[in-house]
Amino acid sequence: MTTRNREETQSILDTADLLFSEAQCEEALARMAAEITRDLGHSYPLVLPVMGGAVVFTGKLLPLLRFPLDFDYVHVSRYGDKLEGGNFSWTRAPQDKNIAGRDVLILDDILDEGQTMRVIKEQVMAMGAKSCKTAVFANKLLDHEKPITADYVGLDVPNRYVFGYGMDVSGAWRNLSAIYALKGH
Ligand SMILES: O=P(O)(O)OC[C@H]1O[C@H](OP(=O)(O)OP(=O)(O)O)[C@H](O)[C@@H]1O
Ligand SMILES: Nc1nc2[nH]cnc2c(=O)[nH]1
Numbered sequence: 740m741t742t743r744n745r746e747e748t749q750s751i752l753d754t755a756d757l758l759f760s761e762a763q764c765e766e767a768l769a770r771m772a773a774e775i776t777r778d779l780g781h782s783y784p785l786v787l788p789v790m791g792g793a794v795v796f797t798g799k800l801l802p803l804l805r806f807p808l809d810f811d812y813v814h815v816s817r818y819g820d821k822l823e824g825g826n827f828s829w830t831r832a833p834q835d836k837n838i839a840g841r842d843v844l845i846l847d848d849i850l851d852e853g854q855t856m857r858v859i860k861e862q863v864m865a866m867g868a869k870s871c872k873t874a875v876f877a878n879k880l881l882d883h884e885k886p887i888t889a890d891y892v893g894l895d896v897p898n899r900y901v902f903g904y905g906m907d908v909s910g911a912w913r914n915l916s917a918i919y920a921l922k923g924h
């Protein structure tokens with residue numbers, strides 16, 4: 740994690756552009772919860788967030804899913820402290836024994852290039868999942884096609900580096916309840 744002091748971290752937020760307010764995020768979250776409940780509420784899915792970015796989305800979404808489900812997580816990063824993606828660094832891969840025969844719902848904070856979600860969905864299907872749906876709170880609008888499209892999307896965000904609602908700026912500001920774009924990016 741980059742070492743930055745409190746003032747520098749505060750100034751990242753002070754100079755950023757607010758893209759979606761807390762109220763807009765909560766409205767999007769409620770809509771997603773209704774869509775997921777409509778589609779998966781009668782099955783018994785395994786919910787699989789992608790840590791660490793999915794922490795806020797997951798923590799807010801789960802209590803809105805009022806039907807039986809199981810919970811596990813994967814933990815992978817390909818951005819680290821950088822603003823562009825690189826190699827995958829795995830802390831916890833999908834667990835074979837939990838997945839075979841299950842309807843799986845993968846949760847992530849953002850679908851950017853789509854590489855993270857593509858790889859995890861491929862692994863989940865290769866482990867014998869019955870089905871695999873994907874939900875992302877933010878979908879970054881790119882000018883080219885992605886290798887995967889999410890089944891559930893909260894908000895479309897512009898092609899800038901965004902943070903808040905679980906998304907970090909080199910480790911900081913995951914704790915914001917709104918979504919911002921980094922100045923100059
Ligand atoms: O669509 P992609 O281009 O693959 O990018 C999306 C991924 O990037 C972020 O994770 P990151 O690697 O920053 O790790 P983090 O979850 O710890 O923030 C985010 O949480 C997604 O998992
Ligand atoms: N915080 C953050 N993480 C990302 N991972 C991929 N794209 C982004 C982004 O715009 N912001």
